[in-house]
Amino acid sequence: MYLPNSYKESKIWSTIDIEQIEDANFGITLKNQLHINYEALIDKWIEFNKNRGCAFVLGSFAKKYPNIIKKIASNNIEIASHSLTHTLVYKLSFKKWAQEIEYSKKLIEDITSKEVKGYRSPSWSLPFEKRYYEMLIEKGYLFSSSYFPFKTYMYGNEIDRKKPFEIYTQNGIITEIPIPKNIIAFSGGFYTRVLPYFVIYMLTKRLLKNGFKPILYIHPYELIDQPLIKYFSNSVKKDMAYFLSFVRLGNTRKKIIRLLRDFQT
Template sequence: MNILTFDIEEWFHLFDNVFTDDLNQWSNYESRIQSNMDRLFFMLEKKNQRATFFCLGWIAEKYPNIIREITIRGYEIGSHTSLHQLVYKQTNHQFREDLKSSLGTLEAITGIKVKYFRAPGFSITENNKWAFEILSEQGIEIDCSVFPAAHSYGGFPSYKTPLPSIISYNGITIKELPINFQTMFGKPVIFSGGGYFRLFPYQLIKYWGNQSDYLMTYFHPRDFDPDQPLIKELSFSRRFKSYVGLKGAEKKLGRLLHDFDFIDIATADTLIDWKKAPRVQL
């Protein structure tokens, strides 16, 4: 089962930098979201490919035409929060209000209930599991925020279940489609999206993908935009993660779409036997 997803945000929605973290600074950067979305639409329709788009409420407010176009083209929409903040840096109240804002904006534009969610930076961790309660409270049925390995923003190494599973926490249950991994020298290796996809050679990604019964991808429009400006204030490590492999990423995605059959989350939900799925008690 191969699931194709995109996190819809601007090219400057990067962490680890006071300028790009601060929404008051975002107006200082040029917008590239429309041209980057046009590139994605062209690639997906060329392959007649379905996908799920996790959209920022901020994008929806500024560019409602993009959200309408995603829906008109027949793709499904999930929430990626409103203001692209790391969840573990928020209080329960802040996260709830941010989520409610994103859901309200997206649903007002599309007229469709939003049932899927992915946290920016996979920032639901072992220390803020309360976020799952809020997701359930707000009607989210499937979460895609668990990164079951170490990550720059915490990750969830103790999850250890890189498969469709059901989270049980503090009286609620929620379906989880986590990021998958392969194991190298006893360590989990992520390869199916973002900087990992841009960094690893395609043949290795293809090999690992073929070894995976479950593959969850996560891409951003900026991943395929080699002409985006360089943000000089970024640290060396963040600059490397954000800009490595941009020139070859579009061709690499084209090869991936040719070599693998992908589905969206709604289709995956119908194919998974949730009664037999692993149950993860947090």
């Protein structure tokens, strides 16, 4: 089975989905005068993921910040594709989606001069249908990490498997590396933001004890170490999407660094 080195060689697979906060499908609008320094945030992530880890990069982000992507690659971190525009897969025609995965791969490869082998669908929105995997193989992908263990109103696909598995298609074989849960999902996004550290620690430990590899997935804006409420316009603050996406955003960085320190070294 093909597995990326960053997965094989780590106790916890540390991944980051590199996109701007506005890309996250929640209809977020930022106050104009505020600016997020993505380079500084990603530098932080690089610091504790050098020579390991995997960055799923959105094509539009790579186009805007090619030097950040070059820097990640030069620190021996695997770069994979997180699609081109972060449009949910089921909202794109199949043809358009195929163009997105092809174009984003080429765009990132041109920047890093390294082959892109992996794909993660925006917001876990890849339908579990063979034709998508056939197309990923046709476009040169060797693995995907696009499944979440349960479904929410917007994302998730209920592929509740704890280990990577192979998908056989007429174009060949591809590996899918789903996010494993342990009773609940805990290792990224909303869950890492709201759960206290000792719960995340305990669930990680239990997953490892049972022979499964936890997968951490974060976003650059979760590495901001201060409350982010000031970044959002009032209409967003009232919104449920705001709560789901950005509650306790400012306290995530410490938990992630601690988790990697406790388990990865």
